[in-house]
Amino acid sequence: MKKTEQIWRAEQYMKEVHQHDVSGHDVAHVYRVVSLALYLADQEEKTVDCHVIHLVALLHDTVDEKLFIEHDAIEKLQRFLIEIELTHAEIEDLLHIIQYMSYRGGRNNHVALSFEGQIVRDADRLDALGAIGIARTFQYAGHSGEAMWTGDATFEQLEYASDSDIHALSPSAIQHFYEKLFKLRDLMHTESGRALAEQRHQFMKQFVETFMTEWNFDKSQLDKK
Incomplete structure (x- = not known):
């Protein structure tokens, strides 16, 4: 054929x-x-x-x-x-x-792939990042019956949380960023994949920071009084 x-x-x-x-x-x-x-x-x-x-x-x-x-x-x-x-x-x-x-x-991550496999792996991971990655994360959370976010941590607290602390959180869209998505940038195989991943990674960071500020809006306002 x-x-x-x-x-x-x-x-x-x-x-x-x-x-x-x-x-x-x-x-x-x-x-x-x-x-x-x-x-x-x-x-x-x-x-x-x-x-x-x-x-x-x-x-x-x-x-x-x-x-x-x-x-x-x-x-x-x-x-x-x-x-x-x-x-x-x-x-x-x-x-x-x-x-x-x-x-x-x-x-x-430890399983060796051919270079063709590495390229497709990079491509698949790139589609889990950036604006599309954000949209897909919330789509999958809704499909799976998971919340957007269930915790009361701030963006800064999540940034310094250990893997065990992240895993202990209830499943949610925001947890998924820390459990997986923010790790993908450093797992790219190709130079061009790394360049695209860096752009998309930074976009997601900005999104999650804004999300957490809005999520904690009432608490942040009360803390200022």
Whole structure:
């Protein structure tokens, strides 16, 4: 099967899987990751396999444990990759990247990926940052029945909180920034990914600081009296 046909088939497979998603892992998210991944690949001086990058970016969330029964989703994806006539070695490479590129509470950070995998990992993490990252965080919190924020800490207190203190907080959108999102900037593999991550990281910091000022508005006013 031609590579263009493989990409088209993978795109249709992805759309079928994600067409009804309301958690922030929707078709639009996947297309952004594809665009980011191909952009990052274009910035690199190394020779990379853009076909692998394109396929992985399209299919990266089709086995996400937050969305599906992982074992069943992997088996379904494996059957699809056989259908589009990838070799056994190609399938093994793609599945390794897809299974280990996500953050998963930091558990996958030590897992080595091919350079193509690193590029898609950077792209996926970039879409968790910046304005889109903020929007997706609150979308997922609402989808999961979590609050925007439940604590009474100030922005300054959160900035200096330990990981154990953050983990002890009730799940919320704001907690997620400290539990995961603010850590992603320092985990980027590519130089171009790091540059984009820095911009998006600073935007999120400003947002959370403003959010916490507004959240604690009554308390801050009373403290001034």
